[in-house]
Structures are given as C-alpha cells and as structure tokens.
Amino acid sequence: MISKARLLAGAAMLGLAAQDAPAAAQVSGDTIKIGLITDMSGMYADADGSGGAEAVRMAIEDFGGEVAGNKIEFVVADHQNKADIGAARVREWIDRDGVDMVIAGPNSSVGLAVAKIAADKKKPFIAIGSTSSRLTNEECTPFTIHYAYDTVSLSKGTGAAVVADGGKSWFFLTADYVFGASIEKDTRAVIAAKGGTVAGSIKHPLGASDFSSFLLQAQGSGADVLALANAGADTINAIKAADEFGVGQSMKLVAMNMYLTDVHALGLQVAKGLYMTDGWYWDLNDETRAWGKKFFDRTNKMPTLLQVADYSAVRTYLEAVKATGADDGETIVARMKATPVNDVFVKDGVIRPDGRMVHDMYLMQVKTPEESKYPWDYYKLVKVIPGEDAATSKAESRCTLWTNATQ
Amino acid sequence: MPEALLAERPVPASAAPLLSVDDLEGWYGESHVLHGVGFDVKPGEVVTLLGRNGAGKTTTLRAIIGILGRRRGSVTVKGVEAIAMPSRLIARLGVGYVPEERGIFASLTVAENLTLPPQVKPGGLTLKQIYELFPNLEERAGSQGTKLSGGEQQMLAIGRILRTGAKLLLLDEPTEGLAPVIVEQIGRTLRMLKTEGFTILLVEQNFRFAQTVADRHVVIEQGRVIDTIPNADLDANLGKLKTYLGV
C-alpha cells in the first residue's frame, strides 16, 4: 500500500510539473516554493479553485519563473473543505517539501488551522478566501497576512454605504454559523451607528435549499433592506426565490458575500438590482480590464476577487523576496508590511501590523440585462468604500501583536 | 360446470414423459439438500411426492421450477432441458406452480391475484370458467388476497395457474391446514383437472388424500428417491409406506 501511495503521490506531482522534494531538502535551497491550498471541488471551487491556481501561475510568469536567482515552484492542493486535510497537507509541504510560502483559498477553518502551522514553522501565510476576522484578531500571528477581505470589510463598509444610500431599516437572513453571525453582528453595529434600525433577523440552516419561507417572513417585517448574510448556493437560492416572490419590489436586496461567478450563475434577469460588496471588479479601469482579459483567455472566465488577490499576493510576496534576497519568514513579512501594495488588485494597499491588508472595497449594484452591454458586464459601481472604513480600527482590534505595539 | 371440462380423455400409457427429473441435486445456501433425485411424470399423470418433513419434497418442486439457489442434474419438460433456464422460461414451457403456503399476494386483490400470472400457452381456462369452478372467488374478487380463508386461498392459488394455459401443474401441499370438507373439494378439483388432461406433480404429507387423486407415489428421503409405489399397490405397501413416513 505504501508504495502505491508514493506512486500516486509521484504521479500527482508529475502532473503538476513539480517534483516531490526529497526529505532532506531544506527551506533555503535554490528554489522558492509556493503552495496554494484551496477548495477545488466544493462550493467555492469556482470562486477560487483552479482559476486561483492559474492566477498564481500568472504571477510567477510575470517574474519569468525566477526570483533573485531562485527558480519558483508552485504546488496546489484541494483541502476538500476539511481543516485536517488542509492542515496535514500544509504541514507536509513545509516540513518535507520545502514550501516557503502558503496561500489559502476559501474556508475559514482551514485558514485558521494553516495560520497556526505557518506561524509555528515561521513561514509567511497569506489568507485569501478565509472570511473569519479572527485571523487578524484573536488568532493573529506575526506570519499571517489577511489579504483579500474578511467579515469586517464585508459588513462595515456595506452597512455604512447602504444606510447612507437610504436603506434605514434592515432585515437579516443569516446562515446559521459563525460567518453569518459575525457579519450580522458587525453590520448591526454599523447600522446602529449610522442611525439605521434592524427590524428582525432569521437564522437559516446551512444548505437550506428553499428560502421562500424565510423571505415571506422578511417581507412581513416591512424593512427596507434585506441583507443576505450567507454565501455560495445559499445566497444564490435566496436571490432566486426573492426574485420569484417579488421581494425586490418592496425591499433593497443586499448580498453581503458574493462573487462575480455567483452573479454569472444567477444570470442578470434574476440578480438585477442586487447590492453587494466586492473587493475588485475586472471592469474598473483599463488596467483591470487588461488583466481580466488575460485571465479570461486562459480560463474562459473573468477573474473573481479571490483570483486576482491570489495573483497580487504572490506578486507582492515575490517582490519582497526579490527586494530582500531572503526567503525567511520574518524578513519577508517585515518587508511586505513595510511596502505599500500597488498593482492591478489594489492601489496603496497597506499590510498592517495585525496582518490585515487594508484596501478599498466597492459597493456594487448588479446591472439589468438591458444595461449589460457585453459578456461579464455585470456591475455598476455605487460607491467606493475607503479601506479604513472597511477594517477594524486599532481600538477595536483584539490582536495583541498590534494593540501592544507602540506604533 | 361446463361440459367440456368434464370430457374424458384417456391417458396414453406409453407416452414420452412430460416431465423428467434425473440426478437432480440442489442446495440452500451452503447446505446440500437434494442428492440425485430422479423420476418421470407422463402426460396426464398425477404423481405425488411423499416423504417426511425435511426430506426434500418442496425443494424438489422448487428445483424443477427453477427458484432454488443452486441446482445441478437434469430437468426436462417436454424434452426440453430446463436445468440452466431461469424460472420464467421454465414457466413458459407450460409449467404452473402453486407454492407452499400458497403464495397469495397481500397487496393484490383476489381478481388481481387471479389474473397475475401471464398466459404461457394457449388454451387456458377463462376467468369465467375459473369463477364457475370456484364461485367463492368471484364473490370476493375485490377483497385483499390474503383476507380469504385458507381454503379459498388454495383455490385462488390453483385457479390462477389454470388461466395460464400451463398443462403441467406443480402443487405444493394443497391440502395443508385445511378443513376436511375443503380437502374433499380440492380432491374433486384435482380429479377433474386430471380428466381434463392436466398433468400434476403433487407434494403431499397426507397419503390418504394422495391416494384419492394420484396414479403413482414417489417416496423421497434425505434428498433421494427411495421408492415408487403405483397407487393401485398402495394398500399392499401400507406398512412400508408408514415406515417411510414415520407415521
């Protein structure tokens, strides 16, 4: 059995044109090895998945496959949304395969588990798809960088922007788990601060295929805004049902966490008019359009926030390696935190001492089919949410790395 | 009863056997139950399989119709080798089967039970004829099959294979657990069927009943045929038979 396992492993590695490094190989060596652990088969596989891996490859190609005289290698694995699989994979990558930096796609439990391991092993860890704000609060480490977004950026910015836009009275439809609860909690705080009210909320079980019952209750509340604090198929099914039951006629629908691919899956006919927060959009400016097109040519899909963030994160990391000529975690993370990020993903993004990358978010509205002029023309920009408004403040932070720091 | 049913038809004495069983072995799971059973049944004959509980009588019938897990040897029906056939094709050779416990379907009405077995050969009785034979069935055509009395269920079990055109009938203990008056009625039916030209292989425990209908008795013990007794000689062999049967 063991030899079979090795054989399989070897075959897998070959398939990705990467070699299984012998156990003796140590971190430095003459390669820089990047590992992407993400959901390649579950509900987030479209938002990140193989497209995310492609984005990482694009970043590596930008460097010509080499940095500071070192060859860049890349490995990718499916965590199957199981924290133990993700954790085991990453441990082995670092301990045996000499992976120098780990980047993680969606799923907070995997993200949190990997953050711990990376910190133990003193390797930079860049969380892309994890939404849990614990990564940069209670569980912050010197090696974790939370790059794309978190529950705070989804809730704070959206809450403030929608209230300012006239949505005073809210109703929450919240997935019954930590992600949903924390989004609801953070958004409630912002709504209260901005003078809005919350008319009610419902917790629905994860993977509840039918939402009509919840929507009817929401409609009955008389609120102006229906906030969907859920994700993936739950959000899609809720929006479909909302369209069917005409909820949009009396309420403003706000999806607290949605990707471009979800809008694509829904179709504009159903998704039209929906408000949502995104951290990036391919059609923002010439630079984003150019990169989006490049990505599209390779994957036949426009990139999502997560995928562009994968690209940007790897670039930022490689820049740091290039600048310092080092590959040890402390040096690299210090360099990354000291250097503003400027690329197709963000302008003047700052990685704070708690590891949170602060960058602008965008309140978007989904176009109607009539407004959409070309394929993947889905969003209207409603409002730019400044980075500072979309992140925890130092006063709110529960990351002792930051709160105890003197700066 | 229609006249046609009662018309006498003599049995040709030296006809080729309709059913021929030779060196038949059979298993229930791992346990070997039949160890080379062999006998013939000629067209128009009524033959009983006698033997103690567990001797292999029912198993022999099940092996003939092909619903035993594993069997080996030879079973020919009208000269066609059936040992490798699935049971549905054996039935299509013109074999009708009345299982032990009658096999009435609880989820079917009496009428549905009656019309369930498909026609396997032309010339079966019509539904009308069957109802004339067993008037009780017509009265209760709409009720659940298993709500019938034991005797009625037995009539249903026999009636439904008469419809199919099968001329070789395998009956497994048709009199078991029935009141004497019903047993008598079944006996009349079987004798009538014989005169109609049906060939019948009967499993019986009750040799007194068997005596009233059968031409020959095949005695089975421990999965083998140990004796064959013509009905005419039955009284003469009564002592021997009682030993076989342990009565």
Add this chain to the structure above:
Amino acid sequence: MVDIASGSAAPARIPATGGASRDAAALHRAIFIGLAALLVVAPFALYPVFLMKVMCFALFAVAFNLLLGYGGLLSFGHAAYFGMASYAAAYAAKVWGFTPELAILLGTFVGGLLGLVFGALAIRRQGIYFSMITLALAQMAFFFCLQAPFTGGEDGIQGVPRGKLFGLIDLSDDRALYVFVAIVFLGALALVYRIIHSPFGQALKAIRDNEPRAISLGYRASQYKLAVFVLSASLAGLAGATKAFVFQLATLTDVHWSMSGEVVLMTLVGGMGTIFGPLVGALVTVTMQNYLAQFGAWVTIIQGVVFVVCVLLFRQGVVGLIAKFIRKPL
C-alpha cells in the same frame, strides 16, 4: 420452509477448532509485532503527521468494525462519537488546560457516554432501521455542535495546545507525539483483539450470526449489543480525541454525516469483520485524500470509483481477500 434440511447448514460459522485458532493466534501475534516494527521504521520514510492521521482513522475504523464486523450492527452515525470526543478533548485542553492524557480520557468518556445514550435507543431496532436511528441521532449531535457556542461553529476549535504528557513530556515535538499516538493505537488495537477473542466476543458473534438462537441459548442479546455499542463509541471517541491533538483542531467535519460515510468506506475497503482490515482501509482512504489532493476536483470522482470497484469486486475487502487466500482469519 419446512423442507429445508437444517442439519448440515448451521455449524458452518462455529469458530475454528483448537489447532487452527492457535495457528491463527500465532499469525496474529506475528502481524502485531510486524506492525509495531513498521511503526518504528515508517516515520523515516513517511511523514509522521500523515502516519498519525492514518493511525487515528485506523483506530476509528477499528472501533466501527467492532460494531459492524463483530456485532453485526451498521451504524450510520459514528461521526457523532468521533467528533464530539474530538471537541471535548480540544476544549478541555485549550480552555481548561487539561494535560493531553486527561483530555483524551475525557474525550473517550464523552464518546462512550454518547454511545450509551444513542445505543440504548438504537439497539431497540434492527437492520436498516437501526442504521437510520443512528443517523438521525448523529444528525442531532451535529446540530448540537453547530449551535453550541463552545465548538466555534465552522471555524472549529483551533490552536489546541499539544501540551505535556503527564505534565512531563512535551508533545509539541512531532516525534514525541508520534510515539504517544503509536502507543495509544497499538494498545487500543490489542484491546479490541482481546475483546474479539474473549467469551464476550464469541457471544457477540453468536448473536450476530443468529440472534434468536443466541437468545434461546440464554444470551441477553440486547445487553451484549449495548455493551459493544458503548465500546465502539468509546474507541471512536479515543480516535477523535487523539486526532484533536495531532492536528490541534476540532471542526464540524468530524461530526458531519459524510465522516460516518467515510468510516464505512474504510471498513469496507479493508474488509469488515477482519481485525486488520480497517487499518488497511484507513491507510488507503487517508492516502487517497492526502495524495489525490493535487488532482483537485478529481478527488471525489476517484473516491467514487474506488467505492464502486470495492463493492463489485472486493466485497471482502483487501484483508478479507488475503484472509480467504491464506485460509486464516486476519
């Protein structure tokens, strides 16, 4: 079925005669020693954390197999004991500062206690209905874990300290933890082996093969069933609690019904009703999960194919097949 000759059928499953079983026992002892030797050498060739994961799942599968293979009871809810124990141990270690051995004991106890409650309800039914009750109860346990604040919802309990064994030996070193897990694993395996070959185990097999007959022989079938259920749940708990220390986390995955499905797969692949089958099954399954991860979306497809192939071709499982080949129980 009056006519079935019953005489020759029944004794087929009676345990082998003295000589043969002594033979088998010697073989089993050799395999145990071989296994222990393998565990000593393995970390030099394979990644220790991976091996520890295999051992945890192997123990889980052994626990499950005790119930299915020897008790004849198919549980669809074993994730409940595994996962709840994992949470209990993780919480005790992280929040109450329990030492690893105490936390694992607590986890085992929680698994067993839950098994006692669920088992007492489930053994009142048989066959598929038994399985369905275990599934229903496990779904409730999942719901509890989802709702209870201490589990951390989908984030799970993270960053569980490995701590110091008996307050002395630092388990944060993978090698130390490896030795500890290997000892727990071998110990539990030996325990299960003893149970199976004890009079209790013989009675279980008698009940599995023919419950009415066992009852008529004077066995209180339901007490035996409950006892094996609790044992199995406790061992599943031991596996789950140990796993919490290996990965330093406990998450909803461990209580989800698909985990209950996975353990069925492991047992089936390895060979149910064999002592060493679940080990092989766990090794194959965990290896697939770990090393097929690079294939991305193909993981589930390959797993599905393995399922289908096993059901069609290797119903006795890998070890069952070998056992048949060498004509000795394994």
Add this chain to the structure above:
Amino acid sequence: MATLFGVPLQALSGQLLLGLINGSFYAILSLGLAVIFGLLNIINFAHGAQYMMGAFVAWMLLNYAGVGYWPALLIAPVFVGLSGVLLERVLIARLYKLDHLYGLLLTFGVALIVQGLFRNHFGASGLPYAIPAELSGGHRLPFMFLPTYRGWVVVASLAVCLATWLAIEKTKLGAYLRAATENPALVQAFGVNVPLLLTLTYGFGVALAGFAGVLAAPVLSVNPNMGADIIIVVFAVVVIGGMGSILGAIVTGFGLGVVEGLVKVFYPEGSATVIFVIMALVLLVKPAGLFGRTA
C-alpha cells in the same frame, strides 16, 4: 389579527402553503426512492445525483439544443431514466443477492462520480435556468403572494404522484410490481420477466428524480451539489413513511414539507434537523414507519 404563538394566522397559512410546495419535491423524490427500495431492495443513494442530472439535462437541452422547459419536462426524465436503466443493467443487477448495504455503497460511489463529473465540467457555483414565460408572475392570495411557478410545482407533483400511485395500484404492470415486491421468485416462476421489471422500475424511479430536477431547475440553483444536500432528508422521509410504501412516501413527503415549513417560522435554525428528530421518534414508536407494513 388572529395569531398563533405570536405569529399571525395569515402568515401561517402562507407558510403552510410554502411547506406544501417544498413537500412536493420531497414527495416525488421519496416516491422514486420508495418504488426502487420496495422492489429492488436497493437504497438508491444516487437519487440525489440523478435529481441533479435532471436539472442539468434541462439546462443542457436549453443551452445546447434550444429545447425549452416543457419538452425538457418530458425529455430530461426519460434521459435520466435511461441512464438509470444502464446503471441498473451494468452495476446494480450484480448486487441483488447481497445485503442492502452493498447497494447503498455502490450507489453512493456512483453519486460521487456523477457529482464530481458535473462539477468538473460545469463548476460548482451553478447555472441559471429561467422560469418559463407561461408560468412567470404570480397571484396575490388573501394571505400571500404566490408565484405561479410554485403553484405549478404543487400541481405537477401531485399529478405525477397520483399518476404513479394509480399506475401501481390499478394497472396490470402495477400488479406485477406489487407482487414482485412481495415475492419476486414466485412472480418469476409464473413466467414474468422479473429482471426486466427490476430494470424498468429502477429506470422509472430514477426518471422521477429527473423530473423533480427539472421542476426544481427554475427555482433552485442548478448546481452539482444540489442533490447531495437533499438526499439525506429524502431518505428520512422514506423511512418515516415506511420503507417501500408508496402511499407513505407521498403523504409523508408533503406532510414533512408542511412540518418543516412550520419549524421555519418558530425555530428556523432547526428546520434542517427537525426531520431527523421525527425520524428517530417514529422509528422508536412505530418501527415500520407510519405506513409500513412490517418491520
């Protein structure tokens, strides 16, 4: 306004109706599962995947062949049914003499494969499928706004359930099926081609799942995982109704939809778990299920 536990009765009526609509899906799916279990003794874990296939076939018909909803409602189930026939012939037929467990494991493996293949090809976030123009819009009932399509779901599902029930209870083929469910060997010994009957029954049960899939496509996300979530619930429905009981599956399907609908009002978090609570209770009190014949 009249209220019950603080919920206006009007709103409650709306929730009951919605429950009935959801129950429609449970009813068709559990009906297929029950028919298959009754005759084949196979617990068809692939049912969810086949439901998903129905939705995807409808989507493919629309997007690749320009075939709309109404023809798809017929074509997709036939297609899914045929795939079921193939599956039964090639794989399942080898398992009839074995324990239930193997059938369950085999179909579980098949479900993994099918779901994985669709996910590889179509991605995980789902595809849009519009409500047919004839059924868009809705009606304002005294207590709620009812989208026409949802009304159609109930009507279609009731019609299919009724037709299936009639076919099984009142036709000759149905009589074969019922008889073979009780005693397949005897029915075979009467000259009926039981293996063919098994194949057709599996195909039909699977076609029902495909039908439910097409019905669901416009209201739910056409997603490779859509069946994985529902299958366990539908299992529970079948068990509560009594394994293999046709009427039990239908009645319990609609009934549990309603119960779930009520729970969504009073304790929404628990709505996914309530069915399992009911299953445990029913099995402990009435082991054969509400409509089951024997344990």
